[in-house]
Structures are given as C-alpha cells and as structure tokens.
Amino acid sequence: MASSHSLEEHGSSSKRPCEYLTLVFSPLSAPLRSRWRNNGLSADFLGDYVTTFLPGNRSPSLGEALHSEIRHAVTYIANELLENAMKYHEKEVEVPIEIHLELTNDHISISVSNGINGVQGQLYKEFVERLQKQDSGELLLRQMEGQFHASESVRSGLGLVTMIHDYGAQLDWEFRRIAHHEDVIAVTTSAILPLSNLAGVQA
Amino acid sequence: MEDYAPILEMLKETLIKGSAPIVLDLRQLDFLNSSGITMFSRFVIEARDRSGVDLQFIASESVPWQARSLKNLQRLMPSLEICLA
Numbered sequence: 482m483a484s485s486h487s488l489e490e491h492g493s494s495s496k497r498p499c500e501y502l503t504l505v506f507s508p509l510s511a512p513l514r515s516r517w518r519n520n521g522l523s524a525d526f527l528g529d530y531v532t533t534f535l536p537g538n539r540s541p542s543l544g545e546a547l548h549s550e551i552r553h554a555v556t557y558i559a560n561e562l563l564e565n566a567m568k569y570h571e572k573e574v575e576v577p578i579e580i581h582l583e584l585t586n587d588h589i590s591i592s593v594s595n596g597i598n599g600v601q602g603q604l605y606k607e608f609v610e611r612l613q614k615q616d617s618g619e620l621l622l623r624q625m626e627g628q629f630h631a632s633e634s635v636r637s638g639l640g641l642v643t644m645i646h647d648y649g650a651q652l653d654w655e656f657r658r659i660a661h662h663e664d665v666i667a668v669t670t671s672a673i674l675p676l677s678n679l680a681g682v683q684a
Numbered sequence: 685m686e687d688y689a690p691i692l693e694m695l696k697e698t699l700i701k702g703s704a705p706i707v708l709d710l711r712q713l714d715f716l717n718s719s720g721i722t723m724f725s726r727f728v729i730e731a732r733d734r735s736g737v738d739l740q741f742i743a744s745e746s747v748p749w750q751a752r753s754l755k756n757l758q759r760l761m762p763s764l765e766i767c768l769a
Contacts, residue, residue, distance in 0.1 A: 546746070553715075553748035561718055622759055625725040640718035647752040 499585040500534045502527070506578040508570055508596075520563040527582050527591070528556030534584050551679050554648050555582070555589060558672045561640035562593035569605075571596040571665050592671040596659060602666035608638050609654050617646040641670075649678035688723040695727045705738035706731070711769060716749050724757060732761040740765040 504523060511519075532548045559580060566578050576596035583590045597605065611620065624639045644650040650672040657667045698706050716724075731737040739761065743750040745768045758764050 549746070550748050556715070557717075557749065564717065621756060625722070625756065625760055626729070639722060643718055643721065643753060647756070 499583050500531075501581065501583045502530060503579060503581045506580075508572065508575065508577055513567055516567045517564070520560055520567060523563060523580065524556045524560035527559045527580070528552040528554075531555050531582060531584055531589060547679070551589070551674075551676075554650075554674055554679060555591060558591050558644050558648065558650060558674070559593075561644065562591060562670055562672065565640065565670070566593045566595040569595070569597050569601050571598045571601075574659065574662050574665050576659060576665070576667060587676055589674045589676065590671055591674075592669055594667060594669040596662075596665045596667050599664045599666065602656065602668065605668065606656065608641075612638070612641060612645070612652065617642055621646045644672050648672075648674065650674050688719055692723050692726060696730055699731055699734055699737060704736075705740050707740045707742065709742040710750060710754075711742060711744040711747065713750075714747055716753075721753060721756075725760060728757045728761045728764060731764075739763070740767060742767050742769055744769060 504527075506519075529552060532552050535548060535551060559582070563578075563580060566580075570576075570578055574596050578595045579593065581590075581592045581594075583592075621639075621642045624642055641652060645652060653671040653673065655669040655671075657669075659665050659667050695708075728739070731739045741754060741757075741764065743754050743766055745751050751768075754766050758766065
C-alpha cells in the first residue's frame with residue numbers, strides 16, 4: 482500500500498516539545514447532514530484552542546491580527562478536512578474519524594484520519610498525485626473553472642488545493658490497510674502550517 | 685454545495701434583472717468553506733460569460749479568507765473589481 486508520511490511523531494512520544502489535542506468521532510452515530518454543524522463547531526474549537534498556546538501570549542509583539550490569521554487558518558483547514566472525512570467515510574466498518582492538532586515552536590499540523598472504500602481510495606490517490614505534480618495556482622484555476630462538470634471526487638479537492646495555494650500549507654498523506662477489511666483503506670491527511678508562513682509569526 | 689444553491693440562484697437572478705454595476709458587500713461574511721468558494725466561482729463564471737457585466741466585490745482586509753482567497757476569482761474574471769475597505 483502506498484504510504485507517504487513526513488510528520489513528526491505525534492503527542493507525548495515526540496522528542497520535540499509540542500502542544501497537542503485529539504478529537505475522536507464515533508463513525509455511526511449521526512447522519513452526514515447533522516454532522517455538518519458539528520464540523521464547524523469542532524473546527525472553531527480547534528482554531529480557538531491553538532491560539533492559547535501561541536508565542537504571542539508570551540510576547541506582546543504578536544498582535545490580535547496575527548492570532549486572528551492563525552485562528553482562521555486552523556479553522557478553515559480543520560473544517561475542510563473534517564467535511565471530507567465525514568463525506569467519504571466508509572460507514573460499514575467501525576473505524577473512528579479522528580482529528581489531531583499539534584503545535585510546535587515552528588509549525589502547526591492538523592491531521593484527519595478516516596476509512597474509505599477501495600474505489601474512493603484509488604480516486605483519492607490519483608488526486609494526490611495530481612496535487613504533488615502540478616502547480617497549485619493552475620490546479621486551483623482549473624478546479625474553479627471546471628466545477629460545472631467536475632466529478633464528485635475532484636470537487637472535494639478544491640479544499641485541499643486552497644490549503645496549499647491560499648494558506649501555504651504542506652500536505653501529506655498516509656494510506657494503510659485495515660485488518661480484516663480488505664476493501665477499506667485508512668487514510669490520514671495532514672496539513673502542516675509553518676508558523677513563518679502565517680503573516681510573519683516568529684515562534 | 686447544495687446548501688448554497690438558493691444563494692447561487694439569487695445571485696444569478698441579479699445578473700438577469702440587475703442593473704450595472706452589481707455590487708456584493710462581503711465584509712460581514714466572516715467564514716466561507718470551499719463549497720462557498722465554488723458557489724462564488726460559478727457566479728463569477730456566469731457573470732464573465734455574459735458580456736458587459738460590471739461586477740464589484742466589497743471586501744474587508746481584516747477578514748482572513750477575503751484577503752487570502754477572493755483574488756483567485758479575479759483570475760476567472762479579470763474585470764472583477766475587489767474593493768478592500
């Protein structure tokens with residue numbers, strides 16, 4: 482199974498000091514439509530949460546505007562990743578949907594994990610290959626131009642392209658097999674935001 | 685995206701019924717997900733494809749998504765005017 486992963490180890494096992502937070506959602510308890518509001522609530526919470534630990538809280542030189550930028554970037558990215566995960570999650574397996582936020586002294590990472598079926602997994606891998614090969618500006622333009630006729634999987638990709646193009650995020654993916662479920666793939670999508678990219682924040 | 689359909693329809697009606705210029709004041713719109721960006725893309729493409737549409741967006745520099753993402757719509761329609769207020 483293809484695998485690509487460059488994040489630091491998560492949580493307390495990481496050698497670098499970091500703050501982290503993980504939310505885990507049971508996969509079967511609510512239909513997609515009622516999940517939608519919760520995606521926004523969760524994303525807002527993560528955006529607010531991370532600002533507590535920003536260097537600005539220890540240094541008055543970081544203004545409210547920078548906090549607002551970072552809060553918004555985390556909220557936007559978390560919301561997009563959660564919406565995709567809820568939309569494509571394979572409901573037939575008891576795999577939770579998980580979002581993990583991590584703040585180190587030089588970056589913020591947001592990772593979302595969920596299970597998808599083999600067909601969606603293949604489509605997603607193909608889209609990831611395009612993201613890795615093509616210029617994000619050109620891809621963004623084509624995505625916006627092509628919305629009228631785009632397939633479902635491509636349409637969802639606009640969120641990922643904007644993370645790269647508009648927010649300077651580095652994206653990373655991991656695809657894993659799930660024991661006893663041949664047709665389901667566990668996918669983790671991670672967005673890494675270097676703090677230096679966010680309006681000149683100095684950690 | 686389907687939740688944005690009524691807004692898109694309303695916006696498209698302004699292209700048919702409205703008189704120039706068409707001005708959208710977005711300053712109070714604090715957050716927009718990618719489906720919302722898709723909706724505005726469709727609207728701007730529709731405006732571009734009708735010749736002679738004078739379209740303006742009023743935006744706020746202090747709303748992060750507007751400062752980051754609105755300029756992408758100008759690539760779809762170079763005559764789109766974005767006024768940062």
